[in-house]
Amino acid sequence: MSVMIYKQNFALHDKARKVYYRPTVGDCSCRYNFDGQDYLLFNLDNKRFFYYGLLFNYLHLMIEGRNPLIAYQRSLHRTYTCFGESTTPSIHFLRRAWYAFSRLLAIPIDDSFACESCGPCPEIIVCDGTMIGMRKDLMMPMNDLDESKLVPVKGSLHSDRVLIKTARARYLLLQYSCFKRDRKPVACPQKLTDKEFKQLTEILHSDGFVALEKLLLKIEDQHQERLAPVPYRKFLSEIARNSPACGMVQIAGCKQACDVLKRIANRSIDVFLPENACHWSLLSENAPVISSFLLLCQKHCSSGIPQEVFDLLSHILVTIQAPFKISEPDKCHYPEPSEANKFSYFPSLPQLHGNAVYQIDKSRLSTANDVCNKRSSKHPALTPGIFTIYCPHAICYGFEVLKECESPRHPFQIFKTRFPKPPKIVVYDNACGLHQYCLNREPIFFQKTSFFCGPISLERAYRLPI
Incomplete structure (x- = not known):
């Protein structure tokens, strides 16, 4: 029986060979076919034999170098060609040999997925x-x-998770905050007109967001302009987004952070005092948006953080916890x-x-x-x-x-x-x-x-x- 034996690159002298079977012991007419195991040959289909070293060589190249099978077959073909050999295994038979060989490997596949x-x-x-x-x-x-x-x-419901439910109010507040939707500051911000500012406060009042309405009116009384002061801009731009409040401040699953924010909103603790450093650290770690806003207000507000800011924090905390009341x-x-x-x-x-x-x-x-x-x-x-x-x-x-x-x-x-x-x-x-x-x-x-x-x-x- 004529067979084809494929070995590693350094053993290229093997071509088609003839192998023989031998009769078995006993009265039956059975015969023992050549399987190549004694010569470390992998029997694909009784006609094509692959040296185990060739298959193991690709196994390690795949693991260490992430080599695809087609690249390995091309390298074999070029190496064989350099030595004048034309018995390169085709990708079809090499793939069949590799799949059959891989099924025989004792690989704990399930354990590798943990x-x-x-x-x-x-x-x-x-x-x-x-x-x-x-x-x-x-x-x-x-x-x-x-x-x-x-x-x-x-x-x-999505309407229960957002801070501002009306799209027009979100647009006006984003313009008022001097930020774009991509969270980049506007180079040349435009002030809101008297009509736009009045419309913004009226929508906030009708939507039940009285805390933000009072804060905007207080800012207008203090600064006499239709642009948000620098400490408020970044925070107001986040409020103006059509995103869940529990996504902006992801503390709904942390009871300690919610308790700290509630105590801050009720003004029962001053997180800027040294003895409350642990509370400030917890808030900064879980709610960096709010902690950065409070820090800017503390630095720029000479008379202290306004009461309207604390009322705003109370409203935000209620909105954060609203989706989880079901x-x-x-x-x-x-x-x-x-x-x-x-x-x-x-x-x-x-x-x-x-x-x-x-x-x-x-x-x-x-x-x-x-x-x-x-x-x-x-x-x-x-x-x-x-x-x-x-x-x-x-x-x-x-x-x-x-x-x-x-x-x-x-x-x-x-x-x-x-x-x-x-x-x-x-x-x-x-x-x-x-x-x-x-x-x-x-x-x-x-x-x-x-x-x-x-x-x-x-x-x-x-x-x-x-």
């Missing part, structure tokens, strides 16, 4: 999608969830874990329950409230990619094949259905949209989770000081 430092359920998550698509026609259909038997879960959903709202999902792999995070049905998804406001979605286009034949989650030590905890374009729904479903308790910190390039998505559906579950976003890569996220 970090020794973070444990089976990490508290800090770095997640993102990658564009590694697969053919859509090869995906097996999955049974859809029967939503008629589930009671919809009610989340919080009751936690019962277990009956969540279905049993679905059938084994062949398109997701989380060895240390098995599915605890299925995906619930949410009231906001039943309403027409779902698309309007779930803002900050990524803009992406679909491939006609390939899936959008896979969604991965990592710990800060660059250990992948699993992945899920994206059947649709990436959106905040994918990390939300992973955290809610697989994590017994939510992570404390989530780093995601669309964290603003993910935070809104979570508050619309499961505000209680994600109350103690802090979301961080930015145009960062996974490599930079691993080195964040968190």
Whole structure:
């Protein structure tokens, strides 16, 4: 029988060879075929044999140098060609040999998807999608969830989470603060007209934001101009955004920080006194936006921080805690874990329950409230990619094949259905949209989770000081 033997680069004299079988002992007519094991040869299909050293060589190149298989095959072809050989293994047979060989390796794959430092359920998550698509026609259909038997879960409302509910008031206040929407100061700020300032205060009064209305009127009496003083500009620009107050100041899950802010608003403690340094440190760590604002007011206000500022802080604290005043959903709202999902792999995070049905998804406001979605286009034949989650030590905890374009729904479903308790910190390039998505559906579950976003890569996220 003629066979082809492929060895390492330094053993290029091997060409097609003839091998023989030998009869077995006994009366039967069975025969013992050549399998190559005595010569450290891996038998692919009884016609092609690969030297184990060649396969192990690629194994170490893949691990240490991240070499793809096609690059290894090209290097073999060039090396063989330099020595006048034409028996280079094709990429087709080399791939088959590698896949068959890798199945024989005793690799604890499940153990490699967990970090020794973070444990089976990490508290800090770095997640993102990658564009590694697969053919859509090869995906097996999955049974859809029967939503008629589930009671919809009610989340919080966007109007209860923002400080200023009217878009016109937010626009005027942002102009008054001398900042742009991208958080950059305006080079040549324009003052509000008397009509615009009056309109701003009237809207604030009608929306129930009397604390901010009184502060703006006090500033006007003191400075006689329609531009915010320097100490107030940055803080007022943050209030003017259409973002949740609990996102601007992420202290809803920290009872100690909320108590400190409440005592500051009630003027029961002075955080600038040396004996209250621990309270100031706690506020600076958990609410840097407020601590920076109070520090600027303390430095620039000669007569002390106005009472209207403390009233404003009280209103902000109430708005921060508003989304979490609802009751936690019962277990009956969540279905049993679905059938084994062949398109997701989380060895240390098995599915605890299925995906619930949410009231906001039943309403027409779902698309309007779930803002900050990524803009992406679909491939006609390939899936959008896979969604991965990592710990800060660059250990992948699993992945899920994206059947649709990436959106905040994918990390939300992973955290809610697989994590017994939510992570404390989530780093995601669309964290603003993910935070809104979570508050619309499961505000209680994600109350103690802090979301961080930015145009960062996974490599930079691993080195964040968190």
